[in-house]
Amino acid sequence: MLSVTEVMQLLTPAGQRITVASQAMSPGPSPAGEPCPPSANAAAAGELTVADIDLPAQIADLTDDDLVGLYRDMVLVRRLDEEATSLQRQGELGLWASLRGQEAAQVGSGRALGAQDMAFPSYREHGVAWCRGIDPMAILAIFRGNSLGGWDPAEHGFALYSIVVGAQTLHATGYAMGMARDGSPGAAIVYFGDGASSEGDVNEAFGWASVFRTPLVFFCQNNQWAISEPASRQSRTEIFHRASGFGFPSLRVDGNDVLACLAVTRWALATARAGGGPVLVEAVTYRMGAHTTADDPTRYRAPGELDAWRRRDPIDRMRAHLGAAGLLDEDRERRLAIEADACAHDLRTRCRSMPDPEPASLFDHVQVTDTGLVSVQRSAFTAAPGDGGDGPYVQGDLDRRSGLVTGETRVSGQAW
Amino acid sequence: MTSGAVITNGQRADAGAAPAAPAPITMAKALNLGLRAAMAADPKVLVMGEDVGTLGGVFRVTDGLQQEFGEPRVIDTPLAESAIVGTAIGLAMRGYRPVCEIQFDGFVYPAFDQIVSQLAKLHYRSAGRIRLPVTIRIPFGGGIGAVEHHSESPEAYFCHTAGLKVVACSNPADAHLMIQQAIRSDDPVIFLEPKRRYWEKAVVDPRPLTELPAADTTELHRSMVARAGTDATLVGYGPTVRTCLDAAEVSAADDSRSLEVIDLRSLSPLDLTPVLDSVRRTGRLVVVHEAPSNVSLSAEVAARVTEEAFYSLEAPVLRVTGYDTPYPPARLEDHYLPDVDRILDAVDRSFGF
Ligand SMILES: Cc1ncc(C[n+]2csc(CCOP(=O)(O)OP(=O)(O)O)c2C)c(N)n1
Ligand SMILES: [Mg+2]
Numbered sequence: 001m002l003s004v005t006e007v008m009q010l011l012t013p014a015g016q017r018i019t020v021a022s023q024a025m026s027p028g029p030s031p032a033g034e035p036c037p038p039s040a041n042a043a044a045a046g047e048l049t050v051a052d053i054d055l056p057a058q059i060a061d062l063t064d065d066d067l068v069g070l071y072r073d074m075v076l077v078r079r080l081d082e083e084a085t086s087l088q089r090q091g092e093l094g095l096w097a098s099l100r101g102q103e104a105a106q107v108g109s110g111r112a113l114g115a116q117d118m119a120f121p122s123y124r125e126h127g128v129a130w131c132r133g134i135d136p137m138a139i140l141a142i143f144r145g146n147s148l149g150g151w152d153p154a155e156h157g158f159a160l161y162s163i164v165v166g167a168q169t170l171h172a173t174g175y176a177m178g179m180a181r182d183g184s185p186g187a188a189i190v191y192f193g194d195g196a197s198s199e200g201d202v203n204e205a206f207g208w209a210s211v212f213r214t215p216l217v218f219f220c221q222n223n224q225w226a227i228s229e230p231a232s233r234q235s236r237t238e239i240f241h242r243a244s245g246f247g248f249p250s251l252r253v254d255g256n257d258v259l260a261c262l263a264v265t266r267w268a269l270a271t272a273r274a275g276g277g278p279v280l281v282e283a284v285t286y287r288m289g290a291h292t293t294a295d296d297p298t299r300y301r302a303p304g305e306l307d308a309w310r311r312r313d314p315i316d317r318m319r320a321h322l323g324a325a326g327l328l329d330e331d332r333e334r335r336l337a338i339e340a341d342a343c344a345h346d347l348r349t350r351c352r353s354m355p356d357p358e359p360a361s362l363f364d365h366v367q368v369t370d371t372g373l374v375s376v377q378r379s380a381f382t383a384a385p386g387d388g389g390d391g392p393y394v395q396g397d398l399d400r401r402s403g404l405v406t407g408e409t410r411v412s413g414q415a416w
Numbered sequence: 417m418t419s420g421a422v423i424t425n426g427q428r429a430d431a432g433a434a435p436a437a438p439a440p441i442t443m444a445k446a447l448n449l450g451l452r453a454a455m456a457a458d459p460k461v462l463v464m465g466e467d468v469g470t471l472g473g474v475f476r477v478t479d480g481l482q483q484e485f486g487e488p489r490v491i492d493t494p495l496a497e498s499a500i501v502g503t504a505i506g507l508a509m510r511g512y513r514p515v516c517e518i519q520f521d522g523f524v525y526p527a528f529d530q531i532v533s534q535l536a537k538l539h540y541r542s543a544g545r546i547r548l549p550v551t552i553r554i555p556f557g558g559g560i561g562a563v564e565h566h567s568e569s570p571e572a573y574f575c576h577t578a579g580l581k582v583v584a585c586s587n588p589a590d591a592h593l594m595i596q597q598a599i600r601s602d603d604p605v606i607f608l609e610p611k612r613r614y615w616e617k618a619v620v621d622p623r624p625l626t627e628l629p630a631a632d633t634t635e636l637h638r639s640m641v642a643r644a645g646t647d648a649t650l651v652g653y654g655p656t657v658r659t660c661l662d663a664a665e666v667s668a669a670d671d672s673r674s675l676e677v678i679d680l681r682s683l684s685p686l687d688l689t690p691v692l693d694s695v696r697r698t699g700r701l702v703v704v705h706e707a708p709s710n711v712s713l714s715a716e717v718a719a720r721v722t723e724e725a726f727y728s729l730e731a732p733v734l735r736v737t738g739y740d741t742p743y744p745p746a747r748l749e750d751h752y753l754p755d756v757d758r759i760l761d762a763v764d765r766s767f768g769f
Contacts, residue, residue, distance in 0.1 A: 094561045094746055123563075145746025148564050163565050164523065165495060198494035200526065226495050228471035234494050300470045359751045362744035373710060377739045381751075 006049055007252050007284060010056070010259035013312045015320025017259075019056055046244035048251040058263035064327050070111060070258050071318045071328065072336055074103040077127045078315060079340035080136050083347050084126075084143070088293045092351050093143045097124045101256070101288030104314030105221050107131060108261025109189065109283070112269055113157065116186030118179070120159045120172040124221075125191050132158035136343075137350045146357055157186075166192060166199030169218065173205045176214035176272075187215035187272035189265070195226025197242070198234045206246040206280070213277035217268040218243075220280065221255060223287035228300040240282035248278045255283030256314040259321075286312070440617035446588035447477045447553075447609065450595035451515065453624035455485050458513060461599055464491040465500060465517030465553075474519055475555060475614055497523055501530035501552065505538065508548045513599055521556040522565025528573075535604045536579030550604045551595075556584075557655040557706050558738075558753055559612035561746045568743055569707035574606045575684040575716070582684040583636060584608040584654035588618040590634075590681065596625040597636040605636075608683075610655035637682040639690050645676030648700035648763050651691055651717060653680040656704045656754055663759040675763065683713055691717065692725050699730035700766040704754050709737040731769035734762045 010018050081098050088096040099106060106127025113119060113131065121128055126139055138150035142161060149160045159175075162168035172190035179186055196202050197220060209216045220239050224231050235242070243250035249271075253264045261283060268279035286309040290297050322328035363378040441449075455461045463478055463485075469492035472479030482490035493500050497518060504514035518524045524531070531552065538546045558567030574582045581603050585591040591609070598605040625633070634640060642657055643664050650660040657679045664675035676694050680686065695701050701721055703714035718733035736754040744752050 095563055142745075143563065145561055145563070145749075147745055148742075163563060164526075195495040198496045198499075200496060200498050226466075227474070228467045228469075229492050229495070233492055294474075299472070356747045357745065359748060362741055362748045362752060363739065366741050373740045377741075381739070 007254050008050060008053070008055060008260050008264055009254045009257050010059070010263060011254075011257045011317050011321050013256070013317055015317045015324060017321060017325075046247070046249045047241065048249050053251070053264065053267050055260065055263045055267075058266045059259055064325075067322060067325075068327055068332070070107055070262070071315070071322055072339075073107040073111065073127070073130065074258060074315050074318065075336055076340050076343055077103050077107065077130050079344050080130070080347060081126060083344040084136075084140055085289070085293060087140070087348060087351055088143070093140060093293075094145045095143050095292050095294055097143070097292045098287075098289035099124050099126050101286045101309065101314070102221055102223055103127050104258035104318070105219075105255035105261050105283040105285045108258040108263075109191075109219050109265040109281075112262050112265035113189065114186065114269075115157065116184065117269060118153075118157050118159065118172075118175055118186060118188045120168040120175070120188065120190040121161055122165070122168065122191050122193060122196065123161045123163050124193075125161070128191065129158060132156045134158055136347055137354070140347065140351050141354065144351065144354065146354060166196040166201040168192070169196075169202045169205035170208070172216055173209045173212075173214055176209065176216035176278075177212055180212070180215055180275075184215075185273065187217060187269045189217040189219050189269065191219050191221065193226060194220065194222040194224065194231040194234050194239060195229065196220075197239050206243065206248075206278075209278040210243075210246045210248045213275070215272035215275070216278045217265065217272055218278060218280040219265065220282045221285055222282055223255075223285050225287050225291070225297075225301070227291045227295065228297075238282065240280055243278075243280035248280065250280035250282065252282045252284060255285030256312050256317060258314060258318055285314075288313075438619055438622060440619050441588055442615050442617050443585070443588045443591045443609070444475055444477050444614040446592040446618075446620050447585075447595055448479055448481075449620070449622065450592040451478065451481060451599075452484065453626070454515070454596045454599040455481065455489065457596075457624060457626050458599075459489075460511055461513045461515060462489050462491065462507065463515045463517070464493050464504065466493060466495055466519050468492060468517050473517060475611065477553070477555075477609070477614075478517065497525075497527040498530050501527040501535060501550070504550045504552075505530065505534055505548055508550050509546060513549045513551075515551045515553060515599055518552060518554045520566045521554055521568040521570055524552075524554055524570060527552075531574070531580070531604075531606075532577050536577045539603070540579060547602050548604050549599075549602050551598045551601075551607050552605070553595075553607045553609060555611035555614070556608045557610050557612060558743060558749050559655065561749070563746070564743070567746075567749065569705065569738065571606075571608060571683055572707055572712050575713060576711075580604055580606055580684065581637070581682070582606040582608070583682050584610065585681070586610060586613065586642075586652075586654055586657035586679050588616070589620045590679075592620045592622075593625065593628075593633060594636055594681070597633075600625070601636065608654055612655055613658060616658070634681075637685055637687055639678055639680045639682060639687040641676060641690055641694070642679045643675070643677040645674040645698070647674045647698055648676070648702065648766055649691065649694040649698045650675050650677045650702050650704060650759065650763075651680060651714075652677065652704045653683060653713070655706060659754060659756065660704055660759065663756045663763070666756055667760055667763060671760075673763065680713075680717075686716065686720070688717065688720055688724070691721060695721055695725045696728045699728055700763070701729070701733045702736060702759060702762045702766060703733065704736045704759055706738045706753055708740040709735050710740045712737060731766040734766055736762045 084096045087093050110128040110131030134151050141147040141150050153159045169190050172188045176188040240250040240252045253260050360382050366374045468478040469482040469490050500516050504516050507514050574580050585594045598607045652660040660677045664677050667673040667675050703717045714735040736758045
């Protein structure tokens with residue numbers, strides 16, 4: 001691991017339930033790049049340890065069904081993620097950003113949210129989206145090139161995906177400022193990565209959220225990589241240490257432990273809702289796949305690293321726990337597998353049959369009040385070619401005049 | 417790799433040993449060779465950006481540079497665009513020549529203040545004492561089916577900023593030459609690379625700039641006739657030069673029209689001499705770019721041609737551009753981007769006057 005400091009856990013990697021204290025992370029793989037210096041001041045002001053939070057109490061109300069439900073969420077989300085990856089390979093999606101390995105961080109934190117809360121995702125939060133009731137097809141539509149958004153943030157308590165790294169942390173800060181002003185019972189949570197933690201926006205959000213004591217949970221999934229750059233290229237200290245410099249509390253959780261992620265996020269949200277200001281949660285996890293389907297991680301990371309993290313797989317861990325607790329028998333597993341297949345089949349069918357958007361829809365919603373600039377262009381676009389309009393061309397129209405067109409061959413980028 | 421080598425099918429061979437004509441290479445490779453040549457020629461040249469080192473950049477334009485020139489000269493930076501440009505300014509003040517890569521057009525905006533208020537103005541503010549030979553490479557434009565923020569054309573913002581030079585290459589040979597010239601410039605240069613043309617190939621003179629006779633090189637801030645013609649003039653830059661050439665081909669075959677195509681190459685300063693010469697002969701001008709039309713490069717070209725060649729014009733200057741909407745989802749980009757049909761419709765309209 002980065003350095004062996006306290007990390008909050010409720011399940012060991014083998015799936016054993018921890019009832020009282022935290023554990024040092026069991027020796028795991030060492031990420032590529034130089035190691036961070038050991039954290040000398042883990043107990044510095046503002047950094048929370050298990051002495052500050054009664055973790056088991058945070059999830060004491062969970063029923064057996066709830067526990068199985070968390071497992072089910074993770075299994076279904078992984079299955080949908082796998083389906084999306086194969087749909088991309090088959091040309092149905094332009095790109096896919098897999099969340100594989102981060103299911104516990106996303107389902108644990110996502111299931112901590114209530115209807116009154118608002119989540120601000122990055123672009124990999126398919127598991128949180130699932131918890132907020134977003135139709136997975138709406139997410140695939142973005143990666144298929146059909147839409148730029150696709151859901152109503154207010155309806156779901158889930159803002160649009162943010163591809164510009166880090167920008168959403170400021171939106172979440174402002175949203176949380178508004179919640180506090182309005183006396184809202186909720187809090188906001190914002191997701192971002194280890195790479196994003198270097199952006200100015202994120203650091204400005206830390207400062208503002210702290211100064212205004214906004215009800216906001218900063219949830220950083222440190223998945224060890226920002227495309228090809230290891231987390232050590234973003235920060236010489238562990239990311240959660242940064243909060244103390246901004247004057248608010250932080251903690252580090254085992255991001256592959258769904259129970260611990262649920263517990264710490266519940267605690268952080270409760271703190272925020274109660275007026276305690278922001279909390280930074282660093283969930284230590286791993287991006288098991290490529291950055292996106294356009295990426296080739298063999299160029300920059302050692303194969304052994306993935307093997308080591310496979311032994312910390314968040315789903316295996318919960319399965320082992322539930323099995324040992326007698327909550328998951330073969331029959332339940334089989335039924336879950338059937339459900340996952342059905343979800344995947346449904347997604348595949350809907351994705352394949354999704355029609356392209358209406359061409360003229362590209363002129364919709366540019367502004368609330370049209371200035372005339374766009375409506376004039378729309379009229380020209382929809383007028384038939386030859387009537388002075390540019391015409392709603394389709395790809396095949398290129399050949400309208402002759403078959404000579406050569407240069408418009410579509411290339412696919414290496415990665416983005 | 418030593419300068420003066422030839423790339424054949426991805427394999428290296430010494431120029432002296434290659435008897436046959438050099439094989440065509442992609443624009444991405446041509447840029448890579450240009451960067452290599454610039455780094456070999458001047459130890460002060462640094463390459464910095466996200467994923468440019470170990471990975472070689474998401475488009476592989478910086479592939480192999482870190483292995484060849486070492487980590488101190490090819491820097492995988494933390495994920496922060498404002499810092500990439502801001503620190504490049506500081507490095508340039510120490511005599512370095514940083515070449516910054518912004519991973520995609522849509523991610524240059526976090527660096528906007530550093531580019532527009534700092535990089536562009538420090539020479540002026542310091543009464544000429546500070547020189548900032550910083551090159552900012554930006555893959556730009558659409559047409560690759562990408563997700564949001566990966567297909568934009570931000571050139572007008574930078575052209576509008578005094579103190580910056582802005583260029584766009586359109587083919588491998590220019591890419592190879594222009595990147596070296598940009599790096600050698602003592603002024604900051606925004607270097608736009610048409611990402612959908614990265615994999616188009618052409619034969620490139622492999623000699624580094626330092627070995628090219630001045631007579632063989634087009635200056636960085638010169639526009640060029642890409643195809644000679646007599647009936648109407650098409651002006652493009654970056655990705656739309658190819659589209660204009662295709663349109664000229666189709667027009668010649670179908671309509672027996674001879675269209676001249678001019679590649680602007682330099683967007684700021686603009687070199688309109690070849691455009692004016694052409695318009696004085698053809699009387700008709702269509703300007704083509706992917707960026708929206710409102711307050712764009714085509715607006716500037718149209719205004720200046722109207723000012724300087726008004727009596728030669730047989731028709732108003734027409735524009736074929738992206739629409740004044742945000743860049744649409746990828747499945748609509750073929751409708752948004754200028755294509756052969758839209759260009760030829762504009763040519764028809766020009767002849768209709
Ligand atoms: C402002 C900005 N710069 C660059 C990019 C290109 N980019 C997309 S994802 C990424 C790495 C992000 O890493 P991290 O924040 O750790 O998130 P992860 O992808 O690991 O989930 C980069 C550089 C971007 N999307 N936005
Ligand atoms: Mg990451």
